[in-house]
Each structure stands twice: as structure tokens, then as C-alpha cells.
Amino acid sequence: DIVMTQSPDSLAVSLGERATINCKSSQSVLYSSNNKNYLGWYQQKPGQPPKLLIYWASTRESGVPDRFSGSGSGTDFTLTISSLQAEDVAVYYCQQYYSIPFTFGPGTKVDIK
């Protein structure tokens, strides 16, 4: 199984400042035949289901604000919130869908400082 790790476990950022979340997979999730990274990012606010933010590691889902961006390839990935807003308080998860069983990272909690 591919193990997903995230860092940090939690972070507190001032409004308008940048938040950076890291995700690492225990093996590459880059499929060489199409050069796609099988990695997604989800946001989960309290009491709500997860929401897809980013897929293929860097493609923003329709309707997601452009302050959210994804980067990385292979085994190392980053979700960046360029200017944190109050509504971004949530837990963020990465997930690999490269190989069965699909696995999520443990989550990173983002709060306002």
C-alpha cells in the first residue's frame, strides 16, 4: 500500500498570509504513460463532507478560488493557499489514486493566527 504523510499536522497563519501544506507518498504516483500525478487535495470544514480542491496534483477544480494551488511530482507535493481567508479554516487531506487501495494522508488542520 502507498502510505501518505502530511506536514505539518496543524498550522496557524495570519489572515492574508501564505499557508503551505506538504504531502509525501511512499512511492511515486506519477504515471509515466500520461505524465500525470494521481494525487488530489481535499478541504473539509467542520460538519461538512470533503470538497475536491485540486486533482492531477495541480489542476484546480471548477469554482475553487485561485488562491489555492497545487504543485509537485513523483512523491512530493504541496498545497499552497496564497492569501489565507477566514473561510479557509479547515482540515486539508491529500489522496493518491494511483494504486489500490487508494489512501489519504492524515490531514493538516489550518487555523487563523
Add this chain to the structure above:
Amino acid sequence: EVQLVESGGGLVQPGGSLRLSCAASGFTFSSYAMSWVRQAPGKGLEWVSVICGSNNSTYYANSVKGRFTISRDNSKNTLFLQMNSLGAEDTALYYCAKGVSSSCYAGCDHWGQGTLVTVSS
């Protein structure tokens, strides 16, 4: 508008069974992969199972393989999860989620509100 509504959760004794349903609307159900993801109280997300939209292939997490069965009724736009031999470790909120394509190997772009399964004597 895509809507996913789960049902069938509840309190069940250890060793018991439950069948979850997910009623889908707002998209061509048969054309998309569908997944179940669960979340134990206060914990993170755990992928459970997926059924592809292209060929109805099914896949499972190791923790539920042999006990859970995912299926779909495309004529009724409904996804199912048959859960047998339930244990306390299966206590969780179970989400139904729509894949971004017919392929199983993709993310999920819409999620239901979840149905709670509690396994306890």
C-alpha cells in the same frame, strides 16, 4: 445540480450486517465511478471501495475486503454498500462520492452528507 443522498446507516450489533444506499441525481450516473469513503468519529478520511463507471470493476480497502460489497443499479441511479461481519472498527460516517470520470483511478468531485454507522452491543 449533482446530489448524493446516503441512507441505511444506524446502530448494529457486532457481527451484524447493514446495507447502505446512495441515491444519485443531476448527472449520468452510469458514466461515472462511484466510491465509499468513511470517517470514524474525530478521525481522518479512509477510502473504502470504488466501482468503475466503465466496466463496473470493483476494488476494496484491505480492512473491508471479503466483508463489504459495493454495487450499483444504473436503472435506479443508486449505489450500494453491503456490509457484513461488522465490528467496532467499522463505526464511522460513510460518505458516497462521485468520481470525476468513468475511471476508478481519479478523484471524487461531489460528496454526500454521509450516513452514520455505529457498531455496538
